[in-house]
Amino acid sequence: MTDEEDVGFRARLDAFIGLPLSGAPAVAPDPVNIPMIRHWVDALDDRNPVYLDAEVAATTRFGGVVAPPAMLQTWTMSRPAIQGLAERGGAPGELGPSPLKVLDDAGFTATRATNSELEFERYLRPGDRLQSSAFVESISEEKETALGIGYFVTWVTTYADEHGGVVGRQRFRVLKFKPAARPAQR
Amino acid sequence: MTADPPVSPVSPAWHAIRVGDRLPVFELPVTASVIVAGAIASRDFMPVHHDHAYAIAQGAPDIFMNILTTSGYVSRYVTDWAGPEAMLKKISIRLGVPALPGTTMRFTASVVRSERTGGEGVVEVELRGTTDIGDHVTGTVVLDLPVDGHSG
Numbered sequence: 001m002t003d004e005e006d007v008g009f010r011a012r013l014d015a016f017i018g019l020p021l022s023g024a025p026a027v028a029p030d031p032v033n034i035p036m037i038r039h040w041v042d043a044l045d046d047r048n049p050v051y052l053d054a055e056v057a058a059t060t061r062f063g064g065v066v067a068p069p070a071m072l073q074t075w076t077m078s079r080p081a082i083q084g085l086a087e088r089g090g091a092p093g094e095l096g097p098s099p100l101k102v103l104d105d106a107g108f109t110a111t112r113a114t115n116s117e118l119e120f121e122r123y124l125r126p127g128d129r130l131q132s133s134a135f136v137e138s139i140s141e142e143k144e145t146a147l148g149i150g151y152f153v154t155w156v157t158t159y160a161d162e163h164g165g166v167v168g169r170q171r172f173r174v175l176k177f178k179p180a181a182r183p184a185q186r
Numbered sequence: 187m188t189a190d191p192p193v194s195p196v197s198p199a200w201h202a203i204r205v206g207d208r209l210p211v212f213e214l215p216v217t218a219s220v221i222v223a224g225a226i227a228s229r230d231f232m233p234v235h236h237d238h239a240y241a242i243a244q245g246a247p248d249i250f251m252n253i254l255t256t257s258g259y260v261s262r263y264v265t266d267w268a269g270p271e272a273m274l275k276k277i278s279i280r281l282g283v284p285a286l287p288g289t290t291m292r293f294t295a296s297v298v299r300s301e302r303t304g305g306e307g308v309v310e311v312e313l314r315g316t317t318d319i320g321d322h323v324t325g326t327v328v329l330d331l332p333v334d335g336h337s338g
Contacts, residue, residue, distance in 0.1 A: 012250045016326055036227075039226075039227045040258065041230070042225070042227075043223035043224050043227035043228075044224060044255065044258045044259060045262075046261070047266075048193070048262070048266070048269075049195075049270055050270045054269065057270070060270045060271055061271055061273065061332060062273075066259060067275070068258065069274045070258040070260070070261040070277060071228070071253065071275075072260070073228070073254055073257075074227075074228045074229050074254060077230065080231040082231070085231060085233055086237060086240050090232035090234065092231060104270065106305070109244075109291050110244045111234075112284075112297075113252070113253035113279075113281060114280065114281050115278075115281070116253050116254075116256075116276040116277070116278070117277075118276065118277045119275065119276050120273075120274055123273065125206070135207050147245065148245065159320070163195055164226040179243070179244045179245035
């Protein structure tokens with residue numbers, strides 16, 4: 001790349017700061033529900049009784065079963081198109097305008113999550129129907145990391161229930177980089 | 187050797203918790219099954235978390251744990267100790283080396299803050315999950331415990 005192209009590339013990234021990460025808010029395909037909680041509880045072998053044991057949960061501050069808080073991000077994850085998943089770099093579907101797409105197209109195809117800050121206003125209960133809106137907070141300068149050359153992209157997601165009440169937030173950072181196994185030609 | 191500390195059937199009394207208290211160590215044998223089960227339960231279908239060939243092509247040594255699963259284990263580790271009355275307020279984590287199949291992740295933590303806010307005891311725990319190649323996760327969890335113990 002020439003310096004001029006670098007400036008243009010940077011400007012294209014900067015244009016996303018403060019904007020939605022990709023299109024419209026994500027709506028959970030299903031309400032918070034016991035089968036998905038059970039799947040999680042078994043996958044992580046998390047035996048906190050408040051997640052599945054209605055009798056015990058009723059005696060706690062929660063008054064009934066609640067979803068594991070760390071599942072917050074799970075409820076609004078996109079439904080994946082499995083065919084072609086690898087060819088799309090793992091994107092569940094075609095990405096709309098997004099800094100992640102701009103970086104993908106420039107060869108920064110690999111993604112590694114580096115930071116997650118989850119905040120919970122309340123625990124979720126079966127029946128809660130979530131939606132989430134993510135906004136781009138920052139995009140770093142180009143960095144040389146142990147994994148390769150890349151950019152740290154940070155976004156903040158707000159999760160709300162069907163009444164618009166905020167139930168939690170997440171600040172999430174990923175490194176988008178050129179995988180070292182296929183070194184970039186620059 | 188792995189050690190699975192018991193899950194607390196009741197929460198510890200908040201006033202018995204002191205800054206400097208250490209949580210029991212938890213050792214998690216990380217297998218491909220652990221990684222894939224967590225990825226799919228969290229609905230994270232990124233191929234690096236289930237497709238070995240894809241992970242290699244992306245420069246990773248193997249499939250590796252997704253961050254949602256790491257947050258889930260962090261949550262589990264803390265509530266195994268803090269019990270069913272604990273209400274997590276914040277899970278802040280930073281990832282270091284990837285959690286790969288065939289390693290054991292050793293979770294350790296200690297209490298760094300404990301203060302009363304109204305009827306709640308606010309406890310902050312600093313933790314790390316370390317594998318044989320270094321820290322996979324470092325971070326903090328903030329949780330509330332009822333000051334008067336069992337709130338039922």
